[in-house]
Amino acid sequence: MPSSPALPKTLEDSVLHQIQNGQALIVNARRRNGVVLCKPYHTEFAGPGSLIGGSLDTDCEKLIAVGKLSILNPTSGDDYHRACLIRRQWVILMYKMTSHEDPLDRARLLLNQFDNYFSEADMVNLSTEILSQLVGVFPSTFMESRHLLNSPDS
Template sequence: MDSEQPTRYQTAMVSTYYPETSFLNHLLMPDGTEQSCGSDILNLLHSGKVLIVNSRKRNGLILFKRYHAEFAGPGAAVGGEYDSDCQMVLPIGNLSLLDPESYEERQKAYLIRRQWIRLIKQITENPVPQQRVQKILDQFDQYFPAEIVADLPDAAFALLVGVFPQTARMVRRFGSEVDGRFNY
């Protein structure tokens, strides 16, 4: 009998992965303006030269790689082979990059970069996406003035902690207590 056979459904797979396009190409700031790609800084990083984010200022760089972003804060090394895959940069604060004066200063800057990476890694180990976003927002709020943090795009925070941009947007609007319906 036909009614005894299980019904089979054929579904179409829907993908939101676009290998040839990236939302980095259309990074919008919270005020709706499109962010420039920091091409001068990016060219400097791609030159192979190692620079240090000035540790005497509240500044830094968000370095956008293909599938994630990294934050290089004060004292961190940027450029060289390490950032050759960087696709875009977003300066934070009044960015100041310095040439390392010695081998020891360069090594120290690499260690500081590693510390910034470890901080972000600790945040991303939280399995709850909203809490990851809230934690990175808290970190940035502690270090940078509120108006600077408010001007950073949702996509930057999303790529830093491995969530969708809409999750970052929701947390920024409603806080991390957004109920489970928004687990993006």
């Protein structure tokens, strides 16, 4: 990493720089938005109301916005605590999805969850590779699950 990085070009780059430096931020709970946090060995999703940054995400290598990203600074200890609890709930939700043995089920559960919460336009930045990493399946498995969900027989 260069010693003096260039100024961030986008909101995602700016937020990534802040969380890599340990700043705690909150994904705005009043909007349908979230972030995918790409780390060296796994990928996480932090939805509305979640805390990002602090000591949790200093190893984040890439940040992908879901929806129109809106980030807030915690204004009190209560804000920080509430955002930690909400992040925990998102982690638990993702854990429940990934605990299914069948990879097609894991992919289907993520697709259903995201399709019910986000619009197609909100998910434009999410590649099949990123979505598959969220639930630990191969991209081809994820595409197969998407095809099965969209087929007229299902």
